[in-house]
Amino acid sequence: MPRRHAPSPPRCPAWAGLTPQQILARYRPGHSDPLQVLEVLLTLFNSQHTAREKIVSHKTRYERASFLRRFFRDLKRKAGFATVPDPRGLRQKHLQAMITVWQQERLAPATVQTYLSFLRGLASWIGKHGLVRSPAAYGMEAPDYQRHENALRDHSWSAQGVGAQEVIEQIWAFDRYVGAALGLILAFGLRRKESVLCRPYAHVQDHGASGRCLRVTGKGGRVRWLPVDSPQRQAALDAARQVVDRTDAPLGDPAHDLRHNLRRFDYVLQRFGLTRAERGVTAHGLRHQVLIAHYEALSGEPAPVRGGDGKDSEARRAVAELAGHARPRASGAYLGGADAKRGETPSAPPRPLTSPRTP
Missing domain, CATH: 1.10.443 (hpI Integrase; Chain A)
Structure with a gap:
């Protein structure tokens, strides 16, 4: 059976024939509810992968939408901004303020990386590619955002x-x-x-x-x-x-x-x-x-x-x-990790995927 992607969410009938830019132009910055603008952006773009031409899973859509809604509410509730900004007006000061909040809350490195990835997606939707910088650019130390790619203990049963x-x-x-x-x-x-x-x-x-x-x-x-x-x-x-x-x-x-x-x-x-x-x-x-x-x-x-x-x-x-x-x-x-000096041997042929010997 061919692989099927989940369908994109239906658009509002009033948007028929309009481009995303034309739709967003109906919501003037400073005159429209910022959270309503966010919902428009989610409807238009949340089903899309930020780097590839494909539809993302329902899980990714749900988690990204939940985070972005919470992010803008937290700019006011936790980061001290007087009002919730229009998503199209997102600036470095907003990102820096929330990263400071995350540091205070001691979020896990994997969580920080995921949040920054979601924000990069939002930045691409509003045409601000490159807005979200590396964690180090916001003063974060490596332990604050680097995942442990290598297992540190034996997780086997x-x-x-x-x-x-x-x-x-x-x-x-x-x-x-x-x-x-x-x-x-x-x-x-x-x-x-x-x-x-x-x-x-x-x-x-x-x-x-x-x-x-x-x-x-x-x-x-x-x-x-x-x-x-x-x-x-x-x-x-x-x-x-x-x-x-x-x-x-x-x-x-x-x-x-x-x-x-x-x-x-x-x-x-x-x-x-x-x-x-x-x-x-x-x-x-x-x-x-x-x-x-x-x-x-x-x-x-x-x-x-x-x-x-x-x-x-x-x-x-x-x-x-x-x-x-x-x-x-x-x-x-x-x-677990091997000595980095050994590295990989790209020219070596792969071994067959034979049955593993289970303890």
């Missing part, structure tokens, strides 16, 4: 003493859809959403010299082919096939949409104590476990988060490919 297979069997008895999805994560290292969207019949196809593979579409629409080359992977697919009611059906409960199935997935894991607060693990930690095991099987050495030095650049590249990342260095988010 096994590291927390959680037996994956045993727990998955228990969950299967409670909810076979979630149990089957976890089985696919354990076998293939999928993301949560990838496992719920997996079509265990239709997505298994021949892929040239690799033979029978599971076709997985990940973030950014990137497709990867994971060979069905082990009894564990075949067993996970067989179990998932017991759950679906049609050969073209995805793994989630057919009575509900994707959003509901993802919420159900999270609820079931929480019910079984599979949270960071209760047992120190999450569904993503199971993916960490598979990717760490894959590195160790290829390199013959522990991953950095388990005391190794991470010097095998080919194994790190293979982990990134198995995970569905375009950049080899993304493997550090699961394995």
